[in-house]
Amino acid sequence: MSLKEISRNKAFGGQVIKYEHHSNELDCDIKFNVYLPKEADSAPVPAIYFLSGLTCNEDNFIQKSGALVEAAKHGIALIAPDTSPRGVSIQGDSDSWDFGTGAGFYVDATEPSWAKHYRMYSYVVHELPALINKSLPIDGSKVSIMGHSMGGHGALTIFLKNSANYQSVSAFSPIANPINCQWGQKAFTGYLGKNQETWKEYDTVELLKKFNGKVNALVDVGTSDNFLENQLNIDTLKDTVGSLGKSSEWTIRYQPGYDHSYFFISTFIADHIIHHAKALKQ
Numbered sequence: 270m271s272l273k274e275i276s277r278n279k280a281f282g283g284q285v286i287k288y289e290h291h292s293n294e295l296d297c298d299i300k301f302n303v304y305l306p307k308e309a310d311s312a313p314v315p316a317i318y319f320l321s322g323l324t325c326n327e328d329n330f331i332q333k334s335g336a337l338v339e340a341a342k343h344g345i346a347l348i349a350p351d352t353s354p355r356g357v358s359i360q361g362d363s364d365s366w367d368f369g370t371g372a373g374f375y376v377d378a379t380e381p382s383w384a385k386h387y388r389m390y391s392y393v394v395h396e397l398p399a400l401i402n403k404s405l406p407i408d409g410s411k412v413s414i415m416g417h418s419m420g421g422h423g424a425l426t427i428f429l430k431n432s433a434n435y436q437s438v439s440a441f442s443p444i445a446n447p448i449n450c451q452w453g454q455k456a457f458t459g460y461l462g463k464n465q466e467t468w469k470e471y472d473t474v475e476l477l478k479k480f481n482g483k484v485n486a487l488v489d490v491g492t493s494d495n496f497l498e499n500q501l502n503i504d505t506l507k508d509t510v511g512s513l514g515k516s517s518e519w520t521i522r523y524q525p526g527y528d529h530s531y532f533f534i535s536t537f538i539a540d541h542i543i544h545h546a547k548a549l550k551q
Protein backbone atom coordinates (compact mmCIF):
# COMPACT_ATOMS: atom_id res chain seq x y z
CA MET A 270 0.00 0.00 0.00
CA SER A 271 1.68 3.22 -1.06
CA LEU A 272 0.58 6.78 -1.70
CA LYS A 273 0.71 8.32 -5.15
CA GLU A 274 0.82 12.12 -5.12
CA ILE A 275 -1.69 13.59 -7.59
CA SER A 276 -1.31 17.30 -6.84
CA ARG A 277 0.25 19.71 -4.35
CA ASN A 278 -0.60 23.37 -3.69
CA LYS A 279 0.83 25.75 -1.12
CA ALA A 280 -1.88 27.33 1.07
CA PHE A 281 -1.57 29.49 4.21
CA GLY A 282 2.09 28.48 4.61
CA GLY A 283 1.32 24.76 4.42
CA GLN A 284 0.47 22.32 1.63
CA VAL A 285 -2.76 20.82 0.28
CA ILE A 286 -1.84 17.43 -1.16
CA LYS A 287 -4.11 15.06 -3.05
CA TYR A 288 -3.11 11.41 -2.87
CA GLU A 289 -4.39 8.27 -4.55
CA HIS A 290 -3.84 4.76 -3.23
CA HIS A 291 -5.20 1.26 -3.52
CA SER A 292 -7.60 0.44 -0.68
CA ASN A 293 -7.86 -3.18 0.42
CA GLU A 294 -11.08 -2.44 2.33
CA LEU A 295 -12.79 -0.82 -0.68
CA ASP A 296 -11.05 -3.05 -3.22
CA CYS A 297 -10.47 -0.08 -5.55
CA ASP A 298 -8.21 2.93 -6.00
CA ILE A 299 -9.36 5.93 -3.97
CA LYS A 300 -8.25 9.53 -3.40
CA PHE A 301 -8.08 11.78 -0.37
CA ASN A 302 -6.84 15.30 0.37
CA VAL A 303 -4.67 16.30 3.26
CA TYR A 304 -3.77 19.79 4.45
CA LEU A 305 -0.43 19.86 6.22
CA PRO A 306 0.29 23.10 8.10
CA LYS A 307 3.85 24.44 8.00
CA GLU A 308 4.55 22.97 11.47
CA ALA A 309 4.44 19.52 9.81
CA ASP A 310 7.78 20.36 8.10
CA SER A 311 9.57 19.88 11.41
CA ALA A 312 7.43 17.55 13.60
CA PRO A 313 4.29 15.39 13.49
CA VAL A 314 1.12 17.47 13.94
CA PRO A 315 -2.40 16.70 15.29
CA ALA A 316 -5.11 16.05 12.70
CA ILE A 317 -8.85 16.38 12.13
CA TYR A 318 -10.66 14.01 9.79
CA PHE A 319 -13.59 15.60 7.90
CA LEU A 320 -16.25 13.30 6.46
CA SER A 321 -18.31 14.88 3.70
CA GLY A 322 -21.96 14.51 2.77
CA LEU A 323 -24.02 13.07 -0.06
CA THR A 324 -22.73 13.72 -3.59
CA CYS A 325 -19.34 14.94 -2.32
CA ASN A 326 -15.86 13.68 -2.99
CA GLU A 327 -12.53 14.50 -1.34
CA ASP A 328 -12.56 18.07 -2.73
CA ASN A 329 -15.74 19.79 -1.47
CA PHE A 330 -14.56 20.41 2.08
CA ILE A 331 -11.03 21.40 1.13
CA GLN A 332 -12.18 23.85 -1.54
CA LYS A 333 -15.34 25.34 -0.02
CA SER A 334 -15.28 25.25 3.79
CA GLY A 335 -12.64 27.87 4.55
CA ALA A 336 -11.05 25.40 6.98
CA LEU A 337 -7.47 25.69 5.72
CA VAL A 338 -6.81 29.13 7.17
CA GLU A 339 -8.22 28.01 10.55
CA ALA A 340 -6.18 24.79 10.56
CA ALA A 341 -3.07 26.81 9.68
CA LYS A 342 -3.68 29.13 12.67
CA HIS A 343 -3.66 26.15 15.04
CA GLY A 344 -0.98 24.02 13.33
CA ILE A 345 -3.45 21.18 12.72
CA ALA A 346 -3.67 18.90 9.68
CA LEU A 347 -6.97 18.23 7.88
CA ILE A 348 -7.76 14.92 6.22
CA ALA A 349 -10.66 14.73 3.74
CA PRO A 350 -11.50 11.25 2.41
CA ASP A 351 -13.88 10.45 -0.43
CA THR A 352 -17.48 9.41 0.42
CA SER A 353 -17.70 6.03 -1.38
CA PRO A 354 -15.69 3.60 -3.47
CA ARG A 355 -15.21 4.82 -7.06
CA GLY A 356 -15.19 3.11 -10.43
CA VAL A 357 -16.38 -0.25 -9.12
CA SER A 358 -19.49 -0.49 -11.30
CA ILE A 359 -22.13 -2.20 -9.18
CA GLN A 360 -25.61 -2.40 -10.66
CA GLY A 361 -27.66 0.46 -9.19
CA ASP A 362 -24.69 2.46 -7.87
CA SER A 363 -25.41 5.48 -10.06
CA ASP A 364 -29.21 5.46 -10.14
CA SER A 365 -29.68 8.04 -7.37
CA TRP A 366 -27.64 10.73 -5.64
CA ASP A 367 -28.43 9.46 -2.14
CA PHE A 368 -27.29 5.84 -2.56
CA GLY A 369 -24.26 4.16 -4.12
CA THR A 370 -21.53 6.37 -5.59
CA GLY A 371 -20.98 9.44 -3.41
CA ALA A 372 -23.18 7.97 -0.68
CA GLY A 373 -21.28 5.26 1.20
CA PHE A 374 -22.82 6.28 4.58
CA TYR A 375 -19.66 5.20 6.46
CA VAL A 376 -20.94 1.65 7.01
CA ASP A 377 -19.53 -1.80 6.19
CA ALA A 378 -22.14 -3.24 3.82
CA THR A 379 -23.32 -6.79 4.38
CA GLU A 380 -25.73 -7.17 1.43
CA PRO A 381 -24.02 -9.34 -1.22
CA SER A 382 -23.81 -6.81 -4.08
CA TRP A 383 -22.28 -4.12 -1.88
CA ALA A 384 -20.24 -6.03 0.72
CA LYS A 385 -17.07 -6.34 -1.37
CA HIS A 386 -16.52 -2.62 -1.94
CA TYR A 387 -18.80 -0.56 0.32
CA ARG A 388 -16.69 -0.67 3.48
CA MET A 389 -16.28 3.04 4.21
CA TYR A 390 -16.53 2.43 7.98
CA SER A 391 -13.45 0.19 8.10
CA TYR A 392 -11.68 2.37 5.55
CA VAL A 393 -12.09 5.54 7.63
CA VAL A 394 -11.58 3.92 11.05
CA HIS A 395 -8.72 1.52 10.28
CA GLU A 396 -7.13 1.49 6.84
CA LEU A 397 -6.80 5.21 6.12
CA PRO A 398 -5.40 6.22 9.55
CA ALA A 399 -2.89 3.34 9.46
CA LEU A 400 -1.68 4.43 6.04
CA ILE A 401 -1.55 8.11 6.97
CA ASN A 402 0.18 7.57 10.30
CA LYS A 403 2.99 5.59 8.69
CA SER A 404 3.37 7.82 5.58
CA LEU A 405 2.75 11.42 6.67
CA PRO A 406 3.89 13.70 9.54
CA ILE A 407 0.70 13.17 11.58
CA ASP A 408 0.66 12.42 15.32
CA GLY A 409 -1.74 9.45 15.37
CA SER A 410 -2.34 9.89 19.12
CA LYS A 411 -3.85 13.36 18.56
CA VAL A 412 -6.75 12.94 16.17
CA SER A 413 -10.31 14.30 16.08
CA ILE A 414 -13.22 13.77 13.71
CA MET A 415 -15.91 15.97 12.19
CA GLY A 416 -18.31 15.90 9.26
CA HIS A 417 -21.33 17.27 7.42
CA SER A 418 -24.76 15.70 6.89
CA MET A 419 -24.07 12.05 5.93
CA GLY A 420 -20.52 12.79 7.10
CA GLY A 421 -21.85 14.27 10.36
CA HIS A 422 -23.58 10.94 10.89
CA GLY A 423 -20.26 9.24 10.04
CA ALA A 424 -18.25 11.38 12.46
CA LEU A 425 -20.66 10.96 15.39
CA THR A 426 -21.14 7.20 14.96
CA ILE A 427 -17.43 6.55 14.38
CA PHE A 428 -16.60 8.58 17.48
CA LEU A 429 -19.17 6.73 19.63
CA LYS A 430 -17.87 3.34 18.42
CA ASN A 431 -14.16 4.22 18.75
CA SER A 432 -13.97 6.96 21.35
CA ALA A 433 -10.45 5.96 22.43
CA ASN A 434 -9.17 6.90 18.97
CA TYR A 435 -10.45 10.49 18.92
CA GLN A 436 -9.98 13.48 21.23
CA SER A 437 -13.19 15.25 20.15
CA VAL A 438 -16.05 15.21 17.65
CA SER A 439 -18.16 17.79 15.86
CA ALA A 440 -20.78 17.89 13.13
CA PHE A 441 -22.58 20.25 10.79
CA SER A 442 -26.19 19.27 10.04
CA PRO A 443 -25.68 15.58 10.88
CA ILE A 444 -28.17 12.85 9.94
CA ALA A 445 -28.51 12.18 13.65
CA ASN A 446 -31.02 9.32 13.68
CA PRO A 447 -30.77 7.67 10.24
CA ILE A 448 -32.91 4.66 11.14
CA ASN A 449 -35.85 7.09 11.37
CA CYS A 450 -35.42 9.09 8.16
CA GLN A 451 -35.80 8.30 4.47
CA TRP A 452 -32.11 8.81 3.56
CA GLY A 453 -30.97 6.43 6.28
CA GLN A 454 -33.68 3.83 5.72
CA LYS A 455 -32.89 3.68 1.99
CA ALA A 456 -29.13 3.40 2.55
CA PHE A 457 -29.32 0.92 5.43
CA THR A 458 -31.83 -1.33 3.62
CA GLY A 459 -29.53 -1.34 0.59
CA TYR A 460 -26.22 -1.83 2.39
CA LEU A 461 -27.26 -3.75 5.53
CA GLY A 462 -30.50 -5.51 4.58
CA LYS A 463 -33.94 -5.60 6.17
CA ASN A 464 -33.01 -6.53 9.75
CA GLN A 465 -33.28 -3.18 11.50
CA GLU A 466 -31.38 -4.39 14.57
CA THR A 467 -28.18 -4.22 12.48
CA TRP A 468 -28.97 -0.61 11.53
CA LYS A 469 -28.74 0.50 15.17
CA GLU A 470 -24.96 -0.12 15.11
CA TYR A 471 -24.73 2.90 12.79
CA ASP A 472 -27.23 5.25 14.42
CA THR A 473 -26.01 8.10 16.65
CA VAL A 474 -29.13 8.20 18.85
CA GLU A 475 -29.08 4.41 19.39
CA LEU A 476 -25.31 4.30 20.02
CA LEU A 477 -25.59 7.15 22.49
CA LYS A 478 -28.11 5.21 24.59
CA LYS A 479 -25.50 2.53 25.30
CA PHE A 480 -22.38 4.72 25.33
CA ASN A 481 -20.57 4.88 28.68
CA GLY A 482 -17.67 7.20 27.94
CA LYS A 483 -17.44 10.96 27.89
CA VAL A 484 -18.35 12.94 24.78
CA ASN A 485 -17.02 16.36 23.85
CA ALA A 486 -19.28 17.30 20.95
CA LEU A 487 -20.23 20.44 19.03
CA VAL A 488 -23.17 20.27 16.60
CA ASP A 489 -24.39 23.13 14.40
CA VAL A 490 -27.48 23.09 12.17
CA GLY A 491 -29.20 25.87 10.24
CA THR A 492 -32.87 26.60 10.90
CA SER A 493 -33.41 27.15 7.13
CA ASP A 494 -31.85 23.80 6.24
CA ASN A 495 -34.21 22.07 3.76
CA PHE A 496 -33.38 18.72 5.31
CA LEU A 497 -33.82 19.71 8.97
CA GLU A 498 -37.44 18.66 9.30
CA ASN A 499 -37.45 15.31 7.47
CA GLN A 500 -33.92 13.92 7.43
CA LEU A 501 -31.67 15.20 10.20
CA ASN A 502 -33.68 14.53 13.42
CA ILE A 503 -31.57 16.96 15.47
CA ASP A 504 -34.44 17.37 17.95
CA THR A 505 -34.34 13.63 18.63
CA LEU A 506 -30.59 13.85 19.29
CA LYS A 507 -31.08 16.83 21.61
CA ASP A 508 -33.92 15.11 23.49
CA THR A 509 -31.87 11.91 23.87
CA VAL A 510 -28.85 13.82 25.15
CA GLY A 511 -31.14 15.60 27.65
CA SER A 512 -32.92 12.48 28.85
CA LEU A 513 -29.59 10.71 29.38
CA GLY A 514 -28.39 13.65 31.50
CA LYS A 515 -25.55 14.33 29.07
CA SER A 516 -26.34 17.92 28.12
CA SER A 517 -23.07 19.20 29.58
CA GLU A 518 -21.11 17.07 27.06
CA TRP A 519 -22.98 18.32 23.99
CA THR A 520 -23.24 21.81 22.50
CA ILE A 521 -26.10 21.66 19.97
CA ARG A 522 -26.76 24.98 18.24
CA TYR A 523 -29.60 25.93 15.87
CA GLN A 524 -28.23 28.76 13.71
CA PRO A 525 -31.05 31.10 12.57
CA GLY A 526 -31.53 31.42 8.80
CA TYR A 527 -28.62 29.20 7.69
CA ASP A 528 -29.13 26.39 5.17
CA HIS A 529 -27.41 23.07 4.40
CA SER A 530 -24.65 24.46 2.19
CA TYR A 531 -20.94 25.07 2.49
CA PHE A 532 -21.79 28.79 3.00
CA PHE A 533 -23.19 27.68 6.36
CA ILE A 534 -20.19 25.46 7.07
CA SER A 535 -17.72 28.22 6.20
CA THR A 536 -19.53 30.61 8.58
CA PHE A 537 -18.98 28.37 11.62
CA ILE A 538 -15.88 26.37 10.67
CA ALA A 539 -13.62 28.50 12.90
CA ASP A 540 -15.67 27.51 15.98
CA HIS A 541 -15.34 23.84 15.06
CA ILE A 542 -11.58 24.01 14.51
CA ILE A 543 -11.19 25.83 17.87
CA HIS A 544 -13.35 23.14 19.54
CA HIS A 545 -10.99 20.45 18.24
CA ALA A 546 -7.81 22.47 18.80
CA LYS A 547 -8.62 22.75 22.53
CA ALA A 548 -8.98 18.96 22.81
CA LEU A 549 -5.98 18.17 20.61
CA LYS A 550 -3.59 20.53 22.42
CA GLN A 551 -4.33 19.10 25.89
Ligand SMILES: N[C@@H](CCC(=O)N[C@@H](CS)C(=O)NCC(=O)O)C(=O)O
Pocket residue numbers: 321322323324325329333366417418419529530531
Ligand atom coordinates in the same frame (compact mmCIF):
# COMPACT_ATOMS: atom_id res chain seq x y z
N1 LIG B 1 -28.25 16.84 -4.61
C1 LIG B 1 -29.08 17.18 -3.48
C2 LIG B 1 -28.33 17.97 -2.46
C3 LIG B 1 -27.14 17.25 -1.97
C4 LIG B 1 -26.45 18.04 -0.91
O1 LIG B 1 -26.96 19.03 -0.34
N2 LIG B 1 -25.27 17.61 -0.61
C5 LIG B 1 -24.53 18.24 0.44
C6 LIG B 1 -24.21 17.20 1.45
S1 LIG B 1 -25.66 16.38 2.05
C7 LIG B 1 -23.25 18.80 -0.14
O2 LIG B 1 -22.30 19.02 0.60
N3 LIG B 1 -23.19 19.02 -1.44
C8 LIG B 1 -21.98 19.39 -2.14
C9 LIG B 1 -21.58 20.82 -2.06
O3 LIG B 1 -22.38 21.67 -1.65
O4 LIG B 1 -20.41 21.11 -2.41
C10 LIG B 1 -30.27 17.97 -3.92
O5 LIG B 1 -30.24 18.40 -5.05
O6 LIG B 1 -31.18 18.14 -3.11
